[in-house]
Structure formats: structure tokens, C-alpha cells
Amino acid sequence: MPPAAALQLPTEWRDFFALTKPRVMSLVVFTGLCGLLAAPASIHPVLAFTAILCIALGAGGAAALNMWWEADIDAGMKRTAARPLPAGRMDRTAARDFGIGLSVGSVLLLGVAIGWLAAGLLAVSILYYAVIYTIWLKPRTPQNIVIGGGAGAFPPLIGWVAATGEITAMPLLLFAIIFMWTPPHFWALALFVQTDYAKVGIPMLPVVAGEATTRRQILIYAALLMPLAATPWWIGGTGAVYGIAALILSAAFLGFALPVGLRRTAAGDTMRPEKRLFGFSIVYLFALFACLVADRLATVQGWLR
Amino acid sequence: MTDAPTPPxxxxxxxxxxxxxQRGRNRALGVxxxxxxxxFFVITLVKIGGNVG
Incomplete structure (x- = not known):
């Protein structure tokens, strides 16, 4: 460490980029794009690109605000200690201003280029993640992940509304699917990194309610996900391509969740079932939304008639 | 470029x-x-185009 009096080096642009959580953003971009492509409306490619860009920038802004607020917490966890703020490569004010700038800019651009309904939803999603989740509820309730899942569920909703200009049952269902998917996805991770969360005092479910409860809840959410994921087919919002894929994928998800839900951690456990469930949960979401777009494409092209 | 502040x-x-x-940041910002x-130029073209046709 240089002495305090030394002039701090300017923060590298890569560190600003890291503030936006690029890996999370890839899932945001993908689900947002799928929502946009699956919607029964055509949108000019340039405007579609702009809409996805705004969703990504908004998510990046919210992520930067999350890192600004949680710098102290991140410093205490192995997984996050190397982030730009806890590692001391950036000052907090710069991170906050960067987050606010991205957030405001993305909402304004989406409003001007696409429409104010989609922009309003983007603003709500950013506030939901940065304020309601990060600042208010994450440090206060073990249901924090259930609530945080709402933030991650916005991209396909915003993508769909950007294309159609209205909120209908289908985009709300896409929202509900990600909402229901997040708890088993994240609790599987929390089960094998729980020592870290306990150290920094975040009330993750395994820490507060115990492992048995967490495993049971993972199973409940995985079971509920199956009928929910198939609902777009049952209400006639999609065709059989999506419907059958949703049933197969959700059955596999439940299959991965079962051993996690029914076992207990032994001494010296490698947590293999939990790691496999976490890994598959990411594959699940990518595949499910890819099938949603494939279904729409099949319908438009008339392949199944 | 010559009058950039020199750290003491x-x-x-x-x-x-x-x-x-500094150079790295300036380049990133420029891009x-x-x-x-x-x-913005292309969005404007698309929006105007939509109203003409």
C-alpha cells in the first residue's frame, strides 16, 4: 500500500467495467433479448439493439450501485474481496456516480428511443435492485434471495414490452418464471459458500434458518417451477415446442434438486449435488428462453403446420 | 495534452x-x-424513416 499522502492513481477503465458485473449482465442481455424476440410484434433491429443496450446499461448501473453500497461486505468475503472497491482500486464516490449515471442514462435513452412504459419498468427494476433489495431487505431478511429474484426477472419483461408497448399475461409469466427460478439457483450456491455469508452478517437462509430448511425450500421452488414454466403453453401463449421443452427441462431441474433437497451435509462434504444443481440451473434458464424464441420462430415460419 | 495536471x-x-x-481512460471514453x-444518429434515421414511409 502506498502512504496515505501519495496521490492515488486514476482508476483504470477496466475497473469501471468490472463494477457492472459483466457475467451477470450476459444473462440479463440474453433473457432480455429472448423476451424481445419472443414477443408477437416486430421491432426495427436498430431499436431492438438499443432496447437491449439500455437493459444492459441499466443492469450495469444497478450492479455498480450494489457494489458501492456493499463495499464493506464484499471486503469480508473471499468471492468478492478482489472487486475494485474492496481492493482499494477505486474510490466509493466514483462508483456511486458511475452507477447513477448509467442508470439515469439508460432509462432516458430507452424512453426516448423506444417508449416510456418500457423505460418506466427499467427505472422500477433499477430502484428495486439497488434500493429495495440491496439497501433495505438483503441485510434484513433471510427471504432476501426471493426478493432479489424479482430484480433479475425484469429483463424479459422489459424486452417484451419494448417490442409490444403493452403489458400482457405472457411477459408477466416470464417474470414469474425467473422469480421462481432464482431461489433454488442461489440457495444451491449459498449452501456451498455459506461460511462466507455468515462471516459478514448477511442473513442468508442456510445461515439463519438452517440447512434443512434451505434444502426443503429449494425442493419446493423447484417443484413449483415445473407447472409455472409450462403455463405459457397452457394459456396458448406459446406452441408445443416451448411447452414440451419446458416440461423436460423442469423435470431435469427437479431431478437435480431432489438429491439436494433430501440429503444432509456430512463431514468433509464436497457438496457435489449442490454444485451440480447450481451449474444446471444456469443451463436451464438459457435453454428455456432459447426454446421460447425457437417456438416463436417455428410459429412465425409455420414449421409445425 | 501538454497542460494536463502533473501530479507533484x-x-x-x-x-x-x-x-x-489517463490515456487508457481517455481512449475508453472516446470510444x-x-x-x-x-x-443517436442511426436511431434518428430509423425514427424519421418510420414516419416517412
């Missing part, structure tokens, strides 16, 4: 690193600004 009491290797980071200038 900085050893030459540190000063080189300081300048390198972002150019990108948005082009994007």
Missing part, C-alpha cells in the same frame, strides 16, 4: 503509470462517446 512529487515510473492510465454519437 511523483517518481518517473509512477508518473508513467499515471499517464498510461464510448463516438459509439453513442453514431447510435
Amino acid at each position: 512529487d511523483m517518481a518517473q515510473p509512477d508518473l508513467d503509470e499515471y499517464r498510461a492510465r 464510448v462517446l463516438a459509439f453513442f454519437a453514431v447510435l
Whole structure:
């Protein structure tokens, strides 16, 4: 460490980029794009690109605000200690201003280029993640992940509304699917990194309610996900391509969740079932939304008639 | 470029690193600004085009 009096080096642009959580953003971009492509409306490619860009920038802004607020917490966890703020490569004010700038800019651009309904939803999603989740509820309730899942569920909703200009049952269902998917996805991770969360005092479910409860809840959410994921087919919002894929994928998800839900951690456990469930949960979401777009494409092209 | 503020009491290797980071940031910002200038121009064309046809 240089002495305090030394002039701090300017923060590298890569560190600003890291503030936006690029890996999370890839899932945001993908689900947002799928929502946009699956919607029964055509949108000019340039405007579609702009809409996805705004969703990504908004998510990046919210992520930067999350890192600004949680710098102290991140410093205490192995997984996050190397982030730009806890590692001391950036000052907090710069991170906050960067987050606010991205957030405001993305909402304004989406409003001007696409429409104010989609922009309003983007603003709500950013506030939901940065304020309601990060600042208010994450440090206060073990249901924090259930609530945080709402933030991650916005991209396909915003993508769909950007294309159609209205909120209908289908985009709300896409929202509900990600909402229901997040708890088993994240609790599987929390089960094998729980020592870290306990150290920094975040009330993750395994820490507060115990492992048995967490495993049971993972199973409940995985079971509920199956009928929910198939609902777009049952209400006639999609065709059989999506419907059958949703049933197969959700059955596999439940299959991965079962051993996690029914076992207990032994001494010296490698947590293999939990790691496999976490890994598959990411594959699940990518595949499910890819099938949603494939279904729409099949319908438009008339392949199944 | 010549009147960029020079940090006081900085050893030459540190000063080189300081300048390198400044340059890196300036370039990144330049690319972002150019990108948005082009994007706004194209959005405008698309929006006007939609009203003409």
C-alpha cells in the first residue's frame, strides 16, 4: 500500500467495467433479448439493439450501485474481496456516480428511443435492485434471495414490452418464471459458500434458518417451477415446442434438486449435488428462453403446420 | 495534452503509470462517446424513416 499522502492513481477503465458485473449482465442481455424476440410484434433491429443496450446499461448501473453500497461486505468475503472497491482500486464516490449515471442514462435513452412504459419498468427494476433489495431487505431478511429474484426477472419483461408497448399475461409469466427460478439457483450456491455469508452478517437462509430448511425450500421452488414454466403453453401463449421443452427441462431441474433437497451435509462434504444443481440451473434458464424464441420462430415460419 | 495536471512529487515510473492510465481512460471514453454519437444518429434515421414511409 502506498502512504496515505501519495496521490492515488486514476482508476483504470477496466475497473469501471468490472463494477457492472459483466457475467451477470450476459444473462440479463440474453433473457432480455429472448423476451424481445419472443414477443408477437416486430421491432426495427436498430431499436431492438438499443432496447437491449439500455437493459444492459441499466443492469450495469444497478450492479455498480450494489457494489458501492456493499463495499464493506464484499471486503469480508473471499468471492468478492478482489472487486475494485474492496481492493482499494477505486474510490466509493466514483462508483456511486458511475452507477447513477448509467442508470439515469439508460432509462432516458430507452424512453426516448423506444417508449416510456418500457423505460418506466427499467427505472422500477433499477430502484428495486439497488434500493429495495440491496439497501433495505438483503441485510434484513433471510427471504432476501426471493426478493432479489424479482430484480433479475425484469429483463424479459422489459424486452417484451419494448417490442409490444403493452403489458400482457405472457411477459408477466416470464417474470414469474425467473422469480421462481432464482431461489433454488442461489440457495444451491449459498449452501456451498455459506461460511462466507455468515462471516459478514448477511442473513442468508442456510445461515439463519438452517440447512434443512434451505434444502426443503429449494425442493419446493423447484417443484413449483415445473407447472409455472409450462403455463405459457397452457394459456396458448406459446406452441408445443416451448411447452414440451419446458416440461423436460423442469423435470431435469427437479431431478437435480431432489438429491439436494433430501440429503444432509456430512463431514468433509464436497457438496457435489449442490454444485451440480447450481451449474444446471444456469443451463436451464438459457435453454428455456432459447426454446421460447425457437417456438416463436417455428410459429412465425409455420414449421409445425 | 501538454497542460494536463502533473501530479507533484511523483517518481518517473509512477508518473508513467499515471499517464498510461489517463490515456487508457481517455481512449475508453472516446470510444464510448463516438459509439453513442453514431447510435443517436442511426436511431434518428430509423425514427424519421418510420414516419416517412
